[in-house]
Amino acid sequence: MKHLLRTWLAGIAAVLLLGAGALVWVVSTRLPSDEEVAVRISEAFEKRFGVGLKVGGAHWALLPSPVLVLSSVATDQPRPITLRRITVQLKLRELLLRRVIAIDEAEIESLVLPRESVRAFRGKAPKPNEGGNIVALPAPWTLAPVPLEKVRWRDVVWIDRRDIALAYDGEISFEANWRPRQARVERAGASPPARLRLDRAAGQDRWRTRIDVGGGTWNGVTLFEALPDDRLRVSAELEPRQVDIEGLVQAFGRRTAVAGKVSGYSRLVAEAGDVGALIRSLHTRTTFSVRPATLTGLDLAKTVLTAGTDRSGTTPLDELTGTLDTQGTEEGIVLRYTGLKARSGVLTASGNLKSFNRKLDGDVAVDLVDGVVGMPLKIGGTASNPEISLTGGALAGAAVGTAVLPGVGTAIGARVGQQVEKLFGAEPPAKKKKAPPPRTTKPPAVR
Template sequence: MKHPARRWLLGIAATLLLGVGALVWVVSVRLPTDEEVAAKIAEGFEKRFGVALKIGGAHWSLLPVPVLALSEIATDQPRPITLRRLTLRLKLAPLLQRIVAVDDLEIESLVLPRASVRAFRGRGPKPQEDGGNLVALPAPWTLAPVPLEQLRWRDVVWIDRRDIALAYDGDIRFDPGWRPRQARLERAGATTLTRLRLDRLDGQDRWRTRIDVGGGTWNGVARLETPPGGKLRVSAELEPRQVDIESLVHAFGRRTSVAGKVSGHTTLRAEAGDAEELGALIRGLHTRTTFSVQPATLTRLDVAKAVTTVGISRGGTTALDELTGTLDTQGTEDGVVMQYSNLKARSGVLTASGNLKLFNRRLDGEIAVDLVDGVVGVPLKVSGTMSDPELSLTGAALTGAAIGSAVLPGVGTAIGARLGQQVEKLFGGSEPKKKAAPRR
């Protein structure tokens, strides 16, 4: 793998491995004190990234196993990145030959506020300035073919732009070239199992991908490519099977307006250039999922009410036999854009169709409800937010005359009663009551 790809794959671990370089440097001169080790690491971090680092405590030992432990670490930022404890365990035999081989790197309670992490974007030496090495080592020290055997983390918390904090546990075992042999990422504290597992296939740049989420699975194969120019490309083909939508989104601190179990097919693609880092892959991530939910429930929208009242509808529910469509997601600097297309809802013999865009929790879209024996769709506008969605008739359909001419010319004012009957049939309303026969 080319040098830039190495930088991306190790991510945060690369920054923390600066401690190895500092320890090697001081050991090559003389046996340092704990305070000198902490000072050297802080100095190297600030020189590399331009941000001061505070280290509450440090301890190292060479025997019986070389160990470096740091505690109470924090960056000097308005909202600091904090780390309760970091432990490095090195292999002694290679170290005696001036070869750095880290047996285990353990991270405990790392807090990553989004704005603070973004401040590091573009900082640090370029690959051509340090030879692409993750750790700057003084000659004649070198890195082993597998510099890091295992990376483990517990309670790593990401705080997003909406101040939602999500904790993760996990571990990675590496092959040469920084290729993950096995990896696990798990949402700590989720009410249902939410876990990603990767297993390398036959030593190739392909990984069996197993995702447990929402009581179902989202399995498939992921691939890594390094095309000409030093770029890094990740792709995957995944098959969601019986994933409960509400459990899925709740696991990541979100809310949904659709309930049911989803199945379908997902493609994933992300690419980063040679001057970018792991975050560039995440920001540029694009996915496409064709899905089917059977049965489905719109948990915050009452379509029947929106049509029959000819006004804005908030709240309520809509039961569906099936909901299908395509979801495209695209990462941006300001969040993920979610575009739903070819949406089709079915209940009995009647249908509704439409498109919807979701960005920064705001909804924007239209659906057409096929009414009056399925002749024409009545247009509805979808707006509002995820927590307070709204349905309303579009401007062209707000008057009885417009509805009458658009739905079925010549029907006139009688259209209103038929609309109400058909909407109730479509979305599970009660049958209209028959008028009592007049007494003789």
């Protein structure tokens, strides 16, 4: 949720102030028509961002209070950013007597943000520490120390690279330098609620952070730090408590292979010179435990006993623990699970897993209570269709181990075969040749 907020906040502020700049032109020259105001805003937006803007309708008034309403707004792009309606209320006294732009409240209705269209504004948004220097105002007009007091929005939709559209509602109250005093962002219609709330400590760049998601909480503290060269550092320390994993991912249009309630500790950090780069640099690290847990759609014991040929079913676990690292990149978020450990009444397992653009790459060693020790499994495929199997070397070793010493020999042979394969280097899967037929009696199947 915080990713989405930082992505479009600077652009929204620019549109608001461009609209306010149009009202400056209104009160300092003559009284133009609504159509002239719409043209003025379109021209100023294109000059500022290099992208055309179509304003379907505009209405303004000075009395009883200055107001600007824009409707049916769309960027001139193959897949446009669209806005059904935005209403801007300005402070009359500051506008007429002091020639100061101060927006009392802005309300946004139905804003749609396709990811590829937002990317066209990369590098054109103001830097995090530029404050209110979003538009140039003619002398003697100036911006108030707090140019925008409050912004509310309803049905703001973010469309990601997979074309998943998620709607958000919320509001922010600002202090100087665009620092939120209070903020609320929530997934529209999510049940149980998925909601972020921020409350600023007086005079500090420190926010009490409360997240309600998946029927649990993910609370802590968020910090902003202004760095040299107009860079900004954002960090947070959060503690997930009894968050239902399925409820969490479903709130954001995703699916999970693990069911249960997670608790742990998270740390987030991002550092950059502009808003977009700040989001792309975000790194998180979460140590977690899920007690109890269930692997849905995967029976680890059956996978081991059939050497990966049959994995249907589920795996109930007493506990699943590990560490999740995420790192933003130009092409998406890389997820790395390390130190994974799982245990139940029938097995224990350990391993590591990497996920990037839904592709999986990892390995796990499974110990069964019936004597099969350390059976190595390879994880591949995609998040929606994972593949679990033995590597070629491990499979050959397992076959030999079965022939020499049934039971535990299967696993020991698989482990030896895997290590030999790593020592001498495995050929790429596409180039692997079929093993020659054995010269002696065919060994029994892997159990």
